[in-house]
Amino acid sequence: MPLHIRTYHELTEADRSELGAQVGAQRRRVAERLAPVRRVVAVMSGKGGVGKSFVTAGLARALARAGRRVGALDADLNGPTLARLLAAAGPLAVTAGAVEPVVGADGVRCVSMAHLLEDGKPLAFKGPESDAFIWRGALEAAALRELLGDVAWGALDVLLVDLPPGIGRFHELADLLPAPPDVVTVTIPTVESADAVRRALQAARDRGARLVGVIENMSGGAFAGDAGDVLAREFAIPLLARIPFGPNDPVWQELGERL
Amino acid sequence: MKFLCVDCDRQMTFEERRIPGDGTLAAAFKCPACGRVVAMLTNPMETQLVASLGVKIGGTTIEPEPLETIRSQVATGREDAFTEDGERKTDNAPRWSAEAQERLERVPTFVRGMVKKIYGDYAKEHGIAEITPAVMDTARTELGLEGM
Numbered sequence: 001m002p003l004h005i006r007t008y009h010e011l012t013e014a015d016r017s018e019l020g021a022q023v024g025a026q027r028r029r030v031a032e033r034l035a036p037v038r039r040v041v042a043v044m045s046g047k048g049g050v051g052k053s054f055v056t057a058g059l060a061r062a063l064a065r066a067g068r069r070v071g072a073l074d075a076d077l078n079g080p081t082l083a084r085l086l087a088a089a090g091p092l093a094v095t096a097g098a099v100e101p102v103v104g105a106d107g108v109r110c111v112s113m114a115h116l117l118e119d120g121k122p123l124a125f126k127g128p129e130s131d132a133f134i135w136r137g138a139l140e141a142a143a144l145r146e147l148l149g150d151v152a153w154g155a156l157d158v159l160l161v162d163l164p165p166g167i168g169r170f171h172e173l174a175d176l177l178p179a180p181p182d183v184v185t186v187t188i189p190t191v192e193s194a195d196a197v198r199r200a201l202q203a204a205r206d207r208g209a210r211l212v213g214v215i216e217n218m219s220g221g222a223f224a225g226d227a228g229d230v231l232a233r234e235f236a237i238p239l240l241a242r243i244p245f246g247p248n249d250p251v252w253q254e255l256g257e258r259l
Numbered sequence: 260m261k262f263l264c265v266d267c268d269r270q271m272t273f274e275e276r277r278i279p280g281d282g283t284l285a286a287a288f289k290c291p292a293c294g295r296v297v298a299m300l301t302n303p304m305e306t307q308l309v310a311s312l313g314v315k316i317g318g319t320t321i322e323p324e325p326l327e328t329i330r331s332q333v334a335t336g337r338e339d340a341f342t343e344d345g346e347r348k349t350d351n352a353p354r355w356s357a358e359a360q361e362r363l364e365r366v367p368t369f370v371r372g373m374v375k376k377i378y379g380d381y382a383k384e385h386g387i388a389e390i391t392p393a394v395m396d397t398a399r400t401e402l403g404l405e406g407m
Binding site for chain 2: 003004005006008011013014015016017018019022023026090091092093094097098099115116117118119121122123124125126127128130131134135136138139142143145146147150151
């Protein structure tokens, strides 16, 4: 006679572990922490080396100079550069139940993995080295969750999230936030960049994110092409700015006004 | 993850968690009807995967500390990453025995403030006036603080 075994969802007795509830509490912590933040904007690109962090820093400072309350989260956990770009040196202060962001150039509030890692050392986790590919992604997602939910961001007009190349971290961010973030994409003029950024824009659109626009960085220099115009036309979104090498303050100011 | 006593058709309840310190984890579950106890044993990779999610099998009554996963799991954290401005001595704060303080000194600075607060909160919650190595061992087992 076969055993009668109820299925997982048929077991409804109280469970002291309540793993689902623990995960739910993590999500609530993020939502509550970001409740005073009016707008979360992800700065992303499918391609590396296009200057996402540089653009994030310039945009953050321009918005702050215009009187906005601005936070900048460096979500590039393995290659953090935003703290240096914003002159936001640690240490981080731990106060009642939260970590205070470092106030950097023009008053931008910044937290980065660079504040947490030894100089020159890669992000490395404890744990068994074998099969690390199975759990490393979960730990990086947990780190992102904590940088969102355990930092006292306070009341902000905008929180800029500087994402690493690719679209993986964007999906993690969209999973963690109560609603998908607004998205600004950065490209350089080349057709190769357009190919990669197109995929990122489509992924963001598929997740229900609002595409604010595209920024063409390193424009008018050595790189040939019109990727900014092409992507803006294809996705029916604004080309927010063409940023040349060595941009001056008015370039950033104009970009800030268009965000 | 749930455990079912097939004979009784009852969901088993969490009893106890043990962390032997070799990267593995043991959690015991008991049938509320017949009293049968089974142990779930996880290998280091499975244990790490659970820790990576920031959840604790058997639950916890203590609020997570800020950046708890980062501070407890990052191996390359900088010693001077934090200033524990929020830490204040109060009259009802538990004392630390010399032996317990010595053990605390061996915890990397990156996580020391957080670890101290976790043990302090545990002692307060259990009405313990002095934190000793034995108290730390008990708390470590109950709270699943592997490596702390």
